[in-house]
Amino acid sequence: MPASPSGRWSSSARRPPTPSDEAPTTDAAAASQQVRDTLKAVADGLTAKAAKADAHAKPILEAGAMMAGDPGLAGAIDTQLQSGKGITNAVSAAVDEYCAMFESLGGYMAERVTDLRDVRDRTVARLLGQPEPGVPSLTEPSVLAAVDLAPAETATLSVETCLGIITSAGGPTSHTAILAAQLGIPAIVQAVGILDVPFGTTVALDGGVGEIVIDPSGDEQQSLLDRKARREKALAAGSGKGMTKDGHPVQLLANIGTAADARKAAAQDVEGVGLFRSEFLFLDRDTAPTVDEQTATYTEVLKAFGDRKVVVRTLDAGADKPLAFADLGHEENPALGRRGIRLGAVRTDLLDDQLQALANAYQATNANLWVMAPMIATRQEAAWFAELVRAKGLPKVGVMIEVPAAALRSFDVLSEVDFASLGTNDLGQYTMAADRMQGELSELLNPWQPALLDIIAYACDGGAKTGHPVGVCGEAGGDPVLALVLAGLGVNSLSMAPSKVRAVRTALALHDYAQCQQMAAAARASVGPKEAREVVLSMADPVLADLL
Structure with a gap:
């Protein structure tokens, strides 16, 4: 399905880096409580979004909130804290362990790795006093670029403002790709190097054949518009x-x-x-x-x-x-x-x-x-x-x-x-x-x-x-x-x-x-x-x- 060739490029917020010089944890109990409070804040935020979401997005956001509230994840972070890791590095290390386990299990659990990483990034950002990463507010029809999108992020998109999604990671049968299809948003995954394209660049994408055109010429734009009109007629x-x-x-x-x-x-x-x-x-x-x-x-x-x-x-x-x-x-x-x-x-x-x-x-x-x-x-x-x-x-x-x-x-x-x-x-x-x-x-x-x-x-x-x-x-x-x-x-x-x-x-x-x-x-x-x-x-x- 082709997206509009006039879409402006917009990138999803990047993962907040964990500080390489972060001080080690000396009070594991206090850090543990801080992590739990932060995870609860992340869960509450996703729950609040779910309350305002449509029937399709609601269960996806609620699933992310449940993951943030998983006591097993909090326990895994405790283990990292007790080993002396700094608080954000402890969160990152624990989630990485969970992700490795889920990926080894395959199937649906492997597909939830993106949700886990989304919870990690939101938690680390809050611990660093930064805004949670995620999809920016799209004020005009745009094409969204990201390393990958969590289903919780994808579920909140609409075809009115998101003309297409391009990710440098992910797979064609991932839950995010399937969800984009259900929403009617063209998506291309595994587009290596796509994040090097400057913000604001005009792009066109054809989700059916996986083609991306950077800075399409006037003739290319018209050709895509003509094709879109023929498609709608058919x-x-x-x-x-x-x-x-x-x-x-x-x-x-x-x-x-x-x-x-x-x-x-x-x-x-x-x-x-x-x-x-x-x-x-x-x-x-x-x-x-x-x-x-x-x-x-x-x-x-x-x-x-x-x-x-x-x-x-x-x-x-x-x-x-x-x-x-x-x-x-x-x-x-x-x-x-x-x-x-x-x-x-x-x-x-x-x-x-x-x-x-x-x-x-x-x-x-x-x-x-x-x-x-x-x-x-x-x-x-x-x-x-x-x-x-x-x-x-x-x-x-x-x-x-x-x-x-x-x-x-x-x-x-x-x-x-x-x-x-x-x-x-x-x-x-x-x-x-x-x-x-x-x-x-x-x-x-x-x-x-x-x-x-x-x-x-x-x-x-x-x-x-x-x-x-x-x-x-x-x-x-x-x-x-x-x-x-x-x-x-x-x-x-x-x-x-x-x-x-x-x-x-x-x-x-x-x-x-x-x-x-x-x-x-x-x-x-x-x-x-x-x-x-x-x-x-x-x-x-x-x-x-x-x-x-």
């Missing part, structure tokens, strides 16, 4: 159900994480929910949510969508998303450990409570509810989960395919359930053995990797043979060019940030199903992700270039 023509030009159906669904997300998405032109990330109910708690608490949330989500399809993923936590009330102990390689359904097999009480809550919500609404399990690897796991779900009287049971083994044996797995959904983010990192949070490996994590497309094709083949639908709920589904390939591979539904639905709907409507199949074959035959995308674009309707 998008205005599309509405309703997703389908190819010749009527082959491809459901277009929304990814959500909270009841607030559900209310917002339900008001838009989507066919339902392809992924409700239920773990947000469980995070940052000392005890598991009760059946009644879960029932209330699920009922609210189901009511928001009426008779439209809602796919709920059961708790995806464990080794890479540790919960205080479900700690299974240390693991040498937690990203490949007891997470998702593997945790559910050990803590059957958590899974049983969640399924009971979903059954209660279904009975109260008679909604179009589909329930799926994460991290399924074998037919036996799929059969075990299906038996539990059906015993609760739930109508549709499915699995996430994010482990290559499940894709390669998709006929076996899908023989036990009613549907599957591909989590392309995790499926990509497991296929390529590349951490999705490691920005330096972004090329391996490109969803256009032919090897990943091969894996997806295997999964869809099992769906075709069993007659069971296979969807995509990873961020790959929101790319209007890749959506054509996915449809051609046999994917039946695409779930994405709601802001991306219009472009994907329009792209599908420009091409018939046979063209999508030809594009899929050409992409799989390519030698790399760049070549795969280029060959598909060369085969596509020229209007497609204006949708990116």
Whole structure:
């Protein structure tokens, strides 16, 4: 999505440096109290912002406040203070240790590193008597530059004043990048050297292709404006159900994480929910949510969508998303450990409570509810989960395919359930053995990797043979060019940030199903992700270039 070419450059405030000559701590108890008071002030500030924020930003700001109030973090700072470190260096060292731990855990916990660093920077600034760092007040439409943005900062932005975001760090599947997409703000990450561009420079960016133009000429600005007008015209023509030009159906669904997300998405032109990330109910708690608490949330989500399809993923936590009330102990390689359904097999009480809550919500609404399990690897796991779900009287049971083994044996797995959904983010990192949070490996994590497309094709083949639908709920589904390939591979539904639905709907409507199949074959035959995308674009309707 191109940003306005007239955007002025504005940089996010830099991290306050910790003094290299800071005096060592001699009174650890007094310093500890000062740190706790400061952390509380940071938490109170985020809570105050949350109280004034819209429904989308509110839970993100509240999560930052909870992190600032985490007693474990305060305890880690105490340890540093007791070793003699100066107060700001103690905060920094403790947070660095937490960040290293979260990054080693991977997944959702690794994505929270940016939030941790945001809490650190706000705390250090207050301890130094400086204003908290963060996004400046944008008084005119601007493009925002930063090393990275915490979700708490991103959530407060609006498309009226923030025309785009460019960061020198981060990854394309980071929570901040996904949040920017949900807000409809173009974002480019891993733009090395971008912070060297002087403040006030006029820039243009194209979030679809990751292109940045510094000091665009008048002709370049006009070209981008013309393209933006063509894009808006093309998008205005599309509405309703997703389908190819010749009527082959491809459901277009929304990814959500909270009841607030559900209310917002339900008001838009989507066919339902392809992924409700239920773990947000469980995070940052000392005890598991009760059946009644879960029932209330699920009922609210189901009511928001009426008779439209809602796919709920059961708790995806464990080794890479540790919960205080479900700690299974240390693991040498937690990203490949007891997470998702593997945790559910050990803590059957958590899974049983969640399924009971979903059954209660279904009975109260008679909604179009589909329930799926994460991290399924074998037919036996799929059969075990299906038996539990059906015993609760739930109508549709499915699995996430994010482990290559499940894709390669998709006929076996899908023989036990009613549907599957591909989590392309995790499926990509497991296929390529590349951490999705490691920005330096972004090329391996490109969803256009032919090897990943091969894996997806295997999964869809099992769906075709069993007659069971296979969807995509990873961020790959929101790319209007890749959506054509996915449809051609046999994917039946695409779930994405709601802001991306219009472009994907329009792209599908420009091409018939046979063209999508030809594009899929050409992409799989390519030698790399760049070549795969280029060959598909060369085969596509020229209007497609204006949708990116």
